[in-house]
Amino acid sequence: MALMLADARLPTGGHTQSAGLEAAVRAGLGCARPGDGRALGEVAAYARSRLQTVVRVEAGAAVVARQLALTGGDPLTVVPHWAARTPSRALRAASERIGRGYLRLAERIWPAVLDHLPRDAELARPVVLGVIGAVTGLSAAQVVRLVAYDDAQTVVAASLKLLPVGPADAAGWLMDLHPAMEEVVAAVVNLTDGEEIPACGAPMVDCYAEAHATQRMRLFHA
Template identity: 30%
Template structure:
């Protein structure tokens, strides 16, 4: 892929606004259009709807806010941050350590499948668009699979994103994906979905701050694990988790 250089775009006022390549690459990574299959997972939300714990906009927001605080801020985002640092340092052993932790702490077969499948798809994306990324061989060497948060943190570093914006973008990508899952499975209207996303966006800065201050990731969300396991035998399903 050709290197994108910093350019200036003329506005209607005649002023030139610089376009930052790192920001554009970060928006690209956080986009739902990234071909990693995130849209096919509800991460336990569909099972919560089936159990009657989520039955409308307010309860969907409460569920996802709890998931943001208990899972994203304490487990997923700290791994993204640590993988970002390890990728910049080309620290293969640290990437392997983080990867093993993610795969060992997935509580259900569906959540493990999600981590592996999305991580694998992101590697394919990187191989096609940034085949010369120095961290790519280290990610490809991870066994038995490269986990999604590890691959995402490393990809953001390889694309030139700074740490805090990278973690914030990953959090927003998660929030937007789960909002869209709620619209489909609760179900909610599009306007309600945007109000739900607004609640999540308001809480993201604190989740990012918590993640960046965490000495190590912590995996403990028993209710989510229980409903994630129940989803595996749920009779009618739209999502893979």
């Protein structure tokens, strides 16, 4: 089940996302000198910085939503905690659009998700993922790894479309990020309350997202 949910081909709209990389590249990330491998390596550093900040917020929200779904609580109570830690309106909108995609898929494949969440609503992606994790029997650690891997692979996959990156190099970056993903697991796997979700800010990621939302010509939605 975790492998299925981590598949980029899952019909949730994930292919429209770059996890902010497109805006970062427009701002100069990875483009110091064309063909410079060190400059391209900034992509992996960008993905790592997201794992240390915004992904911890997302993963923490997913873990708490899962726990509430399992214990008879209301996963929707996680939404304001997540929103307070996600100041960018553009990032919130992107997450809610993907969350709606997951919710529509869940209605077809895991209808028990609708016992906890309203049908066809725009809800934060981590909240929907947390409830899907609860319904499908994923552990808290599996849910965190899913959130962390999905974010990192989104950045890496987008780099292949935005920069002159070799696929083998991109795969190597993703492999090297696995220890950082496990750090996210250790940081949030035992959370049970929305107030415990980390508040790890990434101001430049927020700025990139807001700038990207106003671009007329773009390859990715966010």
